[in-house]
Amino acid sequence: MTHSLPPPARIALVDDHPVIGAALASTLAAEHRLLFIGQATTVQEMHHLLAHQHPDLLMLDLSMADGNGLELLPLLRALHRHLPVLVYSMGDPRLYAERAIRAGAAGYVCKDAPIRDVLDALHTVLRGELYLPPIIARRLLRSCTAPAAPQPSPLMTLSNRELAVLHLLGHGNTPAEISQHLNVSLKTVKRAQRQIQDKLGLHTRGALLYAAMHVAYGST
Known part of the structure; x- marks a missing residue:
């Protein structure tokens, strides 16, 4: 008896640079478990994409031409509470990652991260787990074990x-x-x-x- 493979997870991107979407589409084309279904370059396009394409995971840049990702995250969580959002940003994770998680993101990965890290982030979030860059995960671990936490920036x-x-x-x-x-x-x-x-x-x-x-x- 043959077993059919599950359909690939549908991935959408919100980023105002088309070249980022083209690069991501090329990367995911080699992944049979992931399918890139489209890119929104504005907040208005994002709402249209979510209403018509129904992705399984949304990748979100923090800096948009017509909006700010950190302020969009609570809205996305309220309107699409079952949709995991992975922040995909050039912002310094030491400054933005924890903020993004608190605002409702399921993970944070840098655009300049190795491809294997981006794929790991996608698969981790799709499993329902939280993904953080290694530098942030190590910092959180140290904060749990250190006798006195350093003063925050x-x-x-x-x-x-x-x-x-x-x-x-x-x-x-x-x-x-x-x-x-x-x-x-x-x-x-x-x-x-x-x-x-x-x-x-x-x-x-x-x-x-x-x-x-x-x-x-x-x-x-």
Whole structure:
């Protein structure tokens, strides 16, 4: 008696760079247990994709042209509570991974991770388990066994929105552009900037921009 193989897991991507989707599709083409079914490059396209394609797992970038992944995660969990979301980002996992998990992600993997790690992340999340980059898993293990945990980075005190504002500032966006990008008022953006400066002890705009560039380009 022959046994038919189960259908491949359907994987969708939300990322505003088509080249990322093309690379992911090429990678998954060699995996008989995984099927890449499409990419959304905007939040609106994401909602359409979820309504019509019904993926088994959604890969989500944190930085979108019309939204912020950390703020999308609670919405996705509320609207699609059985859909696991794997964050797929260039953001420093030391800064973003735990935030993503707290916001509702089932895992976090870096875009520059080896292909085997990306595949491991996909299969782990599809099994219903949590996936974290090794550097974060080791840090969590140390925090459970160390006699005294080190003081967290001041960046960890920022809210998700404040972190998004700081990231966009680091990429050269003006407050008005950030307002449009995050779909919030200019007043909200300026208030976030003041809160960032207060929390990080930054007393000049130059210091704020310097910190923003470090966040945007992966230094912590």
